[in-house]
Amino acid sequence: MKKSIKNVFVLVSICAVVSVLLAITNAVTAPIIAENERASANAALLEVMPDGGSFTSVALDGYTLPATVTEAYLGENGGYVFKLKTVGYSSGFVIMCGVNADGTVSGAVCLASTETLGHEKTFGALLTGKTAENIDAVDTVSGATKTTGAYRAAVKDALNAALILGGGSVDIRTEEEILRDRLTAALPAAQGEFEKLFITESLDGVDAVYAAVNRTGYVLVIGDAFVATDLDGHVITKETAQDETAETAMAALLASELSPITLDAYEGLPSQLVSASRTATGNYDLVIKGAGYGIAGGSAYHPASGEYIYIRVSLTRDGRILDCLTLSQAETDGIGSACADESFYGQFVGKTEETYGEIDAIGGATYTTDGYKQAILRAFACVKIFEGGVES
Amino acid sequence: MKKDGYLSILTKGVFKENPVFILILGTCPTLATTTNVVGAFGMGIAALVVLLCSNVLISLLRKVIPDAVRIPCYITIIAGFVTVVQMVVQAYFPDLYEMLGVYLALIVVNCIILGRAEMFASKNTVGKSALDGIGMGLGFTLALCAMATVREVFGAASFAGMEIAFLAPYKIEFLVKAPGGMLVYGLLIALVSALTHGKGPKKKSFACAGCPSAAHCHTGACQSGKEEA
Numbered sequence: 001m002k003k004s005i006k007n008v009f010v011l012v013s014i015c016a017v018v019s020v021l022l023a024i025t026n027a028v029t030a031p032i033i034a035e036n037e038r039a040s041a042n043a044a045l046l047e048v049m050p051d052g053g054s055f056t057s058v059a060l061d062g063y064t065l066p067a068t069v070t071e072a073y074l075g076e077n078g079g080y081v082f083k084l085k086t087v088g089y090s091s092g093f094v095i096m097c098g099v100n101a102d103g104t105v106s107g108a109v110c111l112a113s114t115e116t117l118g119h120e121k122t123f124g125a126l127l128t129g130k131t132a133e134n135i136d137a138v139d140t141v142s143g144a145t146k147t148t149g150a151y152r153a154a155v156k157d158a159l160n161a162a163l164i165l166g167g168g169s170v171d172i173r174t175e176e177e178i179l180r181d182r183l184t185a186a187l188p189a190a191q192g193e194f195e196k197l198f199i200t201e202s203l204d205g206v207d208a209v210y211a212a213v214n215r216t217g218y219v220l221v222i223g224d225a226f227v228a229t230d231l232d233g234h235v236i237t238k239e240t241a242q243d244e245t246a247e248t249a250m251a252a253l254l255a256s257e258l259s260p261i262t263l264d265a266y267e268g269l270p271s272q273l274v275s276a277s278r279t280a281t282g283n284y285d286l287v288i289k290g291a292g293y294g295i296a297g298g299s300a301y302h303p304a305s306g307e308y309i310y311i312r313v314s315l316t317r318d319g320r321i322l323d324c325l326t327l328s329q330a331e332t333d334g335i336g337s338a339c340a341d342e343s344f345y346g347q348f349v350g351k352t353e354e355t356y357g358e359i360d361a362i363g364g365a366t367y368t369t370d371g372y373k374q375a376i377l378r379a380f381a382c383v384k385i386f387e388g389g390v391e392s
Numbered sequence: 393m394k395k396d397g398y399l400s401i402l403t404k405g406v407f408k409e410n411p412v413f414i415l416i417l418g419t420c421p422t423l424a425t426t427t428n429v430v431g432a433f434g435m436g437i438a439a440l441v442v443l444l445c446s447n448v449l450i451s452l453l454r455k456v457i458p459d460a461v462r463i464p465c466y467i468t469i470i471a472g473f474v475t476v477v478q479m480v481v482q483a484y485f486p487d488l489y490e491m492l493g494v495y496l497a498l499i500v501v502n503c504i505i506l507g508r509a510e511m512f513a514s515k516n517t518v519g520k521s522a523l524d525g526i527g528m529g530l531g532f533t534l535a536l537c538a539m540a541t542v543r544e545v546f547g548a549a550s551f552a553g554m555e556i557a558f559l560a561p562y563k564i565e566f567l568v569k570a571p572g573g574m575l576v577y578g579l580l581i582a583l584v585s586a587l588t589h590g591k592g593p594k595k596k597s598f599a600c601a602g603c604p605s606a607a608h609c610h611t612g613a614c615q616s617g618k619e620e621a
Contacts, residue, residue, distance in 0.1 A: 018472030
């Protein structure tokens with residue numbers, strides 16, 4: 001017993017002494033270690049603002065800043081360094097951007113990215129010295145428009161954020177947001193959802209036509225004015241000199257019919273494309289056939305009918321399905337024939353090439369579903385070809 | 393253990409009983425931290441400091457620490473010193489700290505340190521233990537530096553970070569990888585063995601006696617029948 005107590009006592013004493021030793025060492029080294037860590041973090045900030053001295057982190061609560069700004073640091077020279085996260089061509093990238101007290105970019109580097117061409121690694125140098133006023137004049141890199149465009153927008157966000165943190169007030173809306181706000185002001189019934197129409201014929205004096213996605217009317221951009229019309233093309237609130245121009249233009253637009261596309265004029269169109277037309281508002285109206293069970297399937301019990309599924313699908317120029325309808329089919333009755341139900345084909349409305357696969361398949365009719373989806377995929381490819389893109 | 397003179401205590405760790413090349417202890421940090429000379433030197437000095445401090449303290453307490461709890465006591469002391477060294481390195485040599493990474497903390501389980509505590513410091517005076525710690529630490533440092541020199545010069549065509557231009561086209565990158573480390577280690581052991589042939593310690597002088605479990609091991613299972621434990 002006495003021996004055990006001694007064992008415990010010695011071990012506990014040694015532990016206590018070692019703990020005291022560690023506590024003393026920690027008291028001496030902890031501030032130095034913290035300083036080292038701060039210095040190495042500071043070094044990353046100095047890279048984009050060489051004369052920033054020592055930086056302090058800025059709390060961003062209470063400020064309405066552009067969404068790309070994730071962190072901010074204030075330098076001794078009165079400039080800010082921002083950490084920005086933006087999305088370019090692929091999954092996105094992180095930028096460190098310094099903004100001097102005079103509102104110029106002191107430097108910008110990309111920290112981590114998965115862009116395809118690597119322009120984000122060098123583009124920052126082109127933006128150094130720019131201000132919120134002249135940054136838009138920097139050209140994006142041809143072939144990497146999305147990457148460099150997003151980069152430029154993010155750095156502009158940093159410039160604006162610096163103004164906001166400095167007590168200024170800035171319109172931080174993006175160009176799209178400003179446009180959407182103006183369209184909504186002209187046609188509140190559209191609830192902010194518009195799509196730009198591709199006008200095949202030139203309309204006198206009209207710069208652009210936007211249709212409300214919920215089909216409540218159109219908004220015409222005529223010079224600086226935004227004029228809203230109803231679906232019949234009548235101006236809703238007559239007040240400006242542009243009203244007449246708008247009504248004339250809408251009348252012309254609505255009177256124009258589908259313009260059929262000569263398929264022979266395009267190379268590489270799939271043989272399954274039956275016909276195609278451009279609508280007056282610039283969308284595409286395709287009839288395409290899909291090989292369902294009737295062509296690709298067949299068994300002793302359910303012989304294949306030898307008939308294609310004929311599908312009519314309307315798409316926007318950028319490949320979004322506006323409408324989808326099964327025109328005819330001879331799939332197995334009671335199984336694959338469900339492809340003629342709106343509950344099936346209606347699922348494709350609003351889908352894009354990225355999302356069309358997310359529809360619910362027809363139970364027990366794999367051939368039908370796959371053939372249908374294959375046809376829809378071909379429709380996307382057709383639109384790309386009509387739009388001049390390359391598609392094999 | 394025979395009575396050693398003070399000088400021979402100091403030198404035997406460096407040459408005759410070099411922990412890395414003769415005793416084959418501490419092989420893990422030897423392989424892991426010898427890709428460059430700076431890291432190897434830092435590792436060696438860190439181990440030397442821990443070895444010296446723990447040897448001195450364990451020797452001081454050798455009459456106080458009861459046999460039954462000696463291993464936990466040694467480990468506590470060693471871990472304490474390792475943590476102190478770790479914090480000091482992190483504070484004053486942050487680059488070295490980055491370079492050594494987890495191996496700095498792993499000095500705690502370095503066999504050399506526990507081995508010397510068990511084999512030497514717990515049985516000898518403070519002065520002798522300090523000399524033994526310094527000798528063994530220097531031996532460890534020298535061995536690491538020798539190995540790192542071979543690996544860095546021929547594997548990365550540089551020495552302590554300084555480029556050796558004329559070797560650059562001939563560098564054998566395999567040497568800085570783990571298998572290359574094994575190879576260099578093996579070759580150096582062979583070389584040292586050849587040089588000390590007949591003069592190196594007989595196996596029995598460290599084989600079983602150096603084992604932390606020796607006191608409780610009555611079978612001598614790991615010892616050949618002809619040698620006594």
